[in-house]
Amino acid sequence: MWDDETRYAVIRGKDARYDGQFVTAVRTTGIYCRPSCPARTPARANVDFYPSAAAAQRAGFRSCRRCFPDDSPGSPRWRVGEDVASRAMRLIDDGVVEREGVAGLAHRLGYTERHVTRVLTDELGAGPQALAIAHRLHHARTLLETTALPVADVAFAAGFGSVRQFNDAARAGWALTPSEVRGRSRAASEGAAEGWTRVRLRLRHRAPADIPRVLAWLGARAVTGMETWDGEAYARTMRLPHGGARVLVSSREGHVEAELELEDVRDLSAAVARCRRLLDLDADPVAIDEALSADPLLHAHVAAAPGLRVPGAVEPFEMVVRAIVGQQVSVAGARSTLGTLVATFGADLSVPGGAPEREPAVLSVPTRVFPAPEALADVDPGMGLMPRARWRAVSGAARAMLDGDLDLGPGADRAGARRALLAIPGIGPWTAEYVALRALGDPDAFPNGDLVLRKATGLDGPALERAAEAWRPWRAYAALHLWTAVSEGRS
Helix, strand or coil, X not given: CCCHHHHHHHHHHCCHHHECCEEEEECCCCEEECCCCCCCCCCHXXXXXXXXXXXXXXXXXXXXXXXXXXXXXXXXXXXXXXXXHHHXXXXXXXXXXXXXXXXXXXXXXXXXXXXXXXXXXXXXXXXXXXXXXXXXXXXXXXXXXXXXXXXXXXXXXXXXXXXXXXXXHHHHHHCCCHHHHHHHCCCCCCXXXXXXXXXXXXXXXXXXXXXXXXXXXXXXXXXXXXXXXXXXXXXXXXXXXXXXXXXXXXXXXXXXXXEEEECCHHHHHHHXXXXXXXXXXXXXXXXXXXXXXXXXXXXXXXXXXXXXXXXXXXCHXXXXXXXXXXXXXXXXXXXXXXXHHHHHHCCECCCCCCCCCCCCCCCCCCCECCCCHHHHCCCCHHHCCCCHHHHHHHHHHHHHHHHCCCCCCCCCCHHHHHHHHHCCCCCCHHHHHHHHHHCCCCCCCCCCCCHHHHHHHCCCHHHHHHHHHHHCCCHHHHHHXXXXXXXXXXX
């Protein structure tokens, strides 16, 4: 556990690697900042440290208008951890409190509201409601700065119960009214198709970040009708809690540029959280690379691709189906089968009931979303396209998700999810680990039986399993390095 003197050394060095892991509050100014804030370092006697922006706001500090600490990458701890606080933070980032309240958050975690509040207050200095308010303020500022939505619409879209509640929170968190925030913004507002909202934003990450390789990985597996890839930008559709969406992402210096088009603007926080998971933007690359490069099997691969991220998923059920379809077939074969699935069972965003009558102006290529579990729960396994056993596995996974027996959401218990996957006929250890790696975002997931991993290391199953023990808790990143090395001819 860090002490305050170590944290002060971090802010003196303005080290961006620690942005999102704590905030610095200055008593003489009443402002809190990220560790890398470019402003002059305050005197040690005037500084307090808080584990979260919500805790600093709760203590009466407002956000710095120079470094915008609420725009930092999320703490890597919430991605790695499997404790209650980590699972809760992943759910809060996905907008669960806005949609279901604190009671819904507690229900998903399997604990009482009182217990969840106590755990989060102990860990982050604020309870779930305060953390959710900080979350709402961040997305409200994004909407104020990047759209022409009326302030009242921004308030409700961000999750506030009233305009007055939004104004009070904005004055407490920013020392500005929402109208003043919009007046200070130089971002140009652009229209989208009728009924849709377009938002352009920067998604921050820690350096180094090999985002181009992640985008290339996703692009090589892009499914026709649902995803596109032009060698630089990756676009796809998403199904979100209140409607459909499209996203276009590309790598820029120090951030990912994202353009979102949302059928319902209330889905902004969920869309951003899923884009961050898709590109693994909250990882701690320095810690990961240092740990893996110490092994001679991985040293050269890490040196060749520093900051490599693990591609995630925007829809857990989609990743289960991808894993089942991809069993013992080529990438091209899996893409072809998945394309037919999407064309046959996926909803079309360009038809009434799924999206506006005319296509959004920019993200016009992907039009279909991946089939929902209910669309594949009762498919006849004799319809062809793939072996009957795989159809049964797909239908079994769909029914398990619909019945609540399989939870692969951001707050899922990873060990429980593995057990539920393995209980489905047709899903074995390789599939379960691959789903854990991508859909659950488990940094220690490792499909030991993978033939490419054995080829890359020259080790058989038991020997590879023993070697991989040294890579914990980053075995998923080790797998990505090995897969990437093989695909690039470096192994």
